[in-house]
Amino acid sequence: MINRRILSLWFPRMGAERLMRRIGFEPDLPFAVIAEEANTQTLSALSPGAEALGLHVGLGLRDALARCPNLVTRTRNDRAEMAFLAVLRRWAGKFSPWVAEEPPDALVVDLTGCAHLFGGEAALMEQVAADCAEHGLTVRMGIADTVGAAWGIARYAGLGAAAVRNGDAIDQEAPATRSRAAKRRHWERGGARPGDTAPEGPAARIAPPGRTRAAIAALPLPALRLDPQIVAELTRLGLRRIDDLADQPRAALARRYGRQLVLRLDQAIGAVPEPVSPVAAKVRFSVRLTLPDPIGLEADMLAALDRLLPPLCDRLAKKGQGARRVRMECYRADHSMVSIDVGLARPAHDPDRLRPLLAMKLEEIDAGYGIDIIRLVAHVTEPVQAQQLRGQAAVTEAALARTGPAAPTLDDLVGRLGARIGLDRIIRHHPGDSHIPEKGFVTLAVAWSEPAGEWPPSPTPRPAFLWPPELVDAPLHPRLPPVFRWRGRRLGLVEATGPERIAPEWWLDDPNWRSGVRDYWRVICESGDCLWLFYAHGGAMSPGWFCHGSFA
Structure with missing residues (x-):
C-alpha cells in the first residue's frame, strides 16, 4: 500500500511581499499591510524589516506607528490576495496536479507518486524554496502523510512549545507572581523539556512515511489547528504538546472540549481521512x-x-x-x-x-x-x-411551434430593451397560488423566467387595474347603494354583478385583510366607470364600502 504524501506550503508574508514586488520596496525596510477588524486597524502582513523591529501580525496600527514612525503601510485587498494565491496554485501545479488552496495564505499539495520526479522530497523542497526566493516570497514547508500533520510541521517544526506564547510564560506573568514561578520547572513555565531539540534543514520539515505521530509529538498544540481559546484552556492544565494531548482519554476530551478537538487530533495522526480537494480549472470564454x-x-x-x-x-x-x-x-x-x-x-x-x-x-x-x-x-x-x-x-412541426421564429424574436426584443433600460426592469406576471386578489399573480423578471401557461379560471372576471382599497362614501350596510361618492365624485349605479364572497386566509395574518370577509361587486356607473367595489363585513376593523380596482 502506497502512503499518501502531503506538502503544505505556507506564505507568512504573502500580503506584504505581493505589494513589495509591485512597488519595488526593499525587504529590509519596514513595510506592513493594514486590515480592518472590528473597526480597528491592525497589521495583517509584515516585511522582514518590520518584523526585525519587533512588530507582529495583529498589532494595532497606532501601536505600530509608535514603535516605528517610518513604517510604510498599504491597505489590504482581499480580492487581489485571493487572485495572487490562485496564481501560486497554478505555479504549484508543476510539482503535482493535485493542488488545493487554503485561504488566505497557504496551499496543500498531494505529492503521492510525484516526488521522485524531482529527485526526492528533500530535492523537491529545495526547488520550491529556490522558486519562491527568485520571486521574492517567503515560504515555510512541511511534508507528512496527512494534511493536518503537514500543516503543523510547516508552521511549528523547529520552534518547540516555547515559541507559543501563553499565560504561563514567565515574561507574561505579573511581577508579584514571578517569584513563585521561579520555583517551578522550566518546562512547566513554557520552556523546552529535557531532550527537546529543534533540528534545522529540510529533514526537520519532512515526517518519514508511517511515522507521522512521532514526527508531530513535540509540536505545540496550535499545530493541530485548534481554536485559540481551547489551546489556552489546555495550556493552563499543563498540556502544551501534541503528545501530552494524545495520551489523554478521548471520551473525556470530547465531553469537555467538543468533538472538534478529537477530530483534529485524529486527522493529524491519520486515524480519520482528510482529502485534498483541488480547485477545478475554470473554463474562460x-x-x-x-x-x-x-x-x-x-x-x-x-x-x-x-x-x-x-x-x-x-x-x-x-x-x-x-x-x-x-x-x-x-x-x-x-x-x-x-x-x-x-x-x-x-x-x-x-x-x-x-x-x-x-x-x-x-x-x-x-x-x-x-x-x-x-x-x-x-x-x-x-x-x-x-x-x-x-x-x-x-x-418537426411541433418542435418548430415551440421554439420557432417567435421565441428568438421575443428574446431578441427583451435583450435589446434590456440593453437600454436594464433586464431587471422588464417583468411579466405569472399566476399565483392564492384566491386573494392581490396575491393572484407574482411578478417575475422576463430574462429569468419562462412565459406563463394558461391562467386558472376565476369565478368572475378580474379587473385590469388593481390598487390598494380606497374608501367609498356609502351607507354602512351590505346592500349595494344606488348612489355613492368616490374620489370626490358622486356616482350613480347603472348595472351591478355580484356579489362574490372572498374570505381572508385564516392561516396568515395579513394586515390588509383584517377587515374580515368581503363581498365584491362589478358595477357600471352613469359616468361610464366600471369599478370593482366590495363591502367589508368587519373583523378587527370597522365595516364599510371600498373600491379595489377598475375594469378596462
Missing part, C-alpha cells in the same frame, strides 16, 4: 484582438466585433454553453480601459444575436487617444441544449 494602430471610429470597432464574435461563439458552442452576459473591454493607448456590458434574455452562442446588443452600446465608449486592444469576454454563461429534430413531419 474570451478572445482578444491586438491592433497595429489605435482605432477610434465606430465602424472600426464594429469590424473588430465581426472578427471576435465568431471564434468566441465557436468556443461556447463546443462546450455546450451560451453567453448570458458579455463584456467588451477596450484598452486605450494611454494604458486606461473602458468597457461595456450587455445581457441576454436567453443564453445564446449565435453571433447574430450578440452583435446587435453590443453595437447598440458602442456609442458609450470613449476612445480617447485611440484603442489598441479589444477583448471580448462571456463572463456569465449557462448550458444550452442543442435541439435535434426528428424525421417525422408532425414532430
Whole structure:
C-alpha cells in the first residue's frame, strides 16, 4: 500500500511581499499591510524589516506607528490576495496536479507518486524554496502523510512549545507572581523539556512515511489547528504538546472540549481521512484582438466585433454553453480601459444575436487617444441544449411551434430593451397560488423566467387595474347603494354583478385583510366607470364600502 504524501506550503508574508514586488520596496525596510477588524486597524502582513523591529501580525496600527514612525503601510485587498494565491496554485501545479488552496495564505499539495520526479522530497523542497526566493516570497514547508500533520510541521517544526506564547510564560506573568514561578520547572513555565531539540534543514520539515505521530509529538498544540481559546484552556492544565494531548482519554476530551478537538487530533495522526480537494480549472470564454494602430471610429470597432464574435461563439458552442452576459473591454493607448456590458434574455452562442446588443452600446465608449486592444469576454454563461429534430413531419412541426421564429424574436426584443433600460426592469406576471386578489399573480423578471401557461379560471372576471382599497362614501350596510361618492365624485349605479364572497386566509395574518370577509361587486356607473367595489363585513376593523380596482 502506497502512503499518501502531503506538502503544505505556507506564505507568512504573502500580503506584504505581493505589494513589495509591485512597488519595488526593499525587504529590509519596514513595510506592513493594514486590515480592518472590528473597526480597528491592525497589521495583517509584515516585511522582514518590520518584523526585525519587533512588530507582529495583529498589532494595532497606532501601536505600530509608535514603535516605528517610518513604517510604510498599504491597505489590504482581499480580492487581489485571493487572485495572487490562485496564481501560486497554478505555479504549484508543476510539482503535482493535485493542488488545493487554503485561504488566505497557504496551499496543500498531494505529492503521492510525484516526488521522485524531482529527485526526492528533500530535492523537491529545495526547488520550491529556490522558486519562491527568485520571486521574492517567503515560504515555510512541511511534508507528512496527512494534511493536518503537514500543516503543523510547516508552521511549528523547529520552534518547540516555547515559541507559543501563553499565560504561563514567565515574561507574561505579573511581577508579584514571578517569584513563585521561579520555583517551578522550566518546562512547566513554557520552556523546552529535557531532550527537546529543534533540528534545522529540510529533514526537520519532512515526517518519514508511517511515522507521522512521532514526527508531530513535540509540536505545540496550535499545530493541530485548534481554536485559540481551547489551546489556552489546555495550556493552563499543563498540556502544551501534541503528545501530552494524545495520551489523554478521548471520551473525556470530547465531553469537555467538543468533538472538534478529537477530530483534529485524529486527522493529524491519520486515524480519520482528510482529502485534498483541488480547485477545478475554470473554463474562460474570451478572445482578444491586438491592433497595429489605435482605432477610434465606430465602424472600426464594429469590424473588430465581426472578427471576435465568431471564434468566441465557436468556443461556447463546443462546450455546450451560451453567453448570458458579455463584456467588451477596450484598452486605450494611454494604458486606461473602458468597457461595456450587455445581457441576454436567453443564453445564446449565435453571433447574430450578440452583435446587435453590443453595437447598440458602442456609442458609450470613449476612445480617447485611440484603442489598441479589444477583448471580448462571456463572463456569465449557462448550458444550452442543442435541439435535434426528428424525421417525422408532425414532430418537426411541433418542435418548430415551440421554439420557432417567435421565441428568438421575443428574446431578441427583451435583450435589446434590456440593453437600454436594464433586464431587471422588464417583468411579466405569472399566476399565483392564492384566491386573494392581490396575491393572484407574482411578478417575475422576463430574462429569468419562462412565459406563463394558461391562467386558472376565476369565478368572475378580474379587473385590469388593481390598487390598494380606497374608501367609498356609502351607507354602512351590505346592500349595494344606488348612489355613492368616490374620489370626490358622486356616482350613480347603472348595472351591478355580484356579489362574490372572498374570505381572508385564516392561516396568515395579513394586515390588509383584517377587515374580515368581503363581498365584491362589478358595477357600471352613469359616468361610464366600471369599478370593482366590495363591502367589508368587519373583523378587527370597522365595516364599510371600498373600491379595489377598475375594469378596462
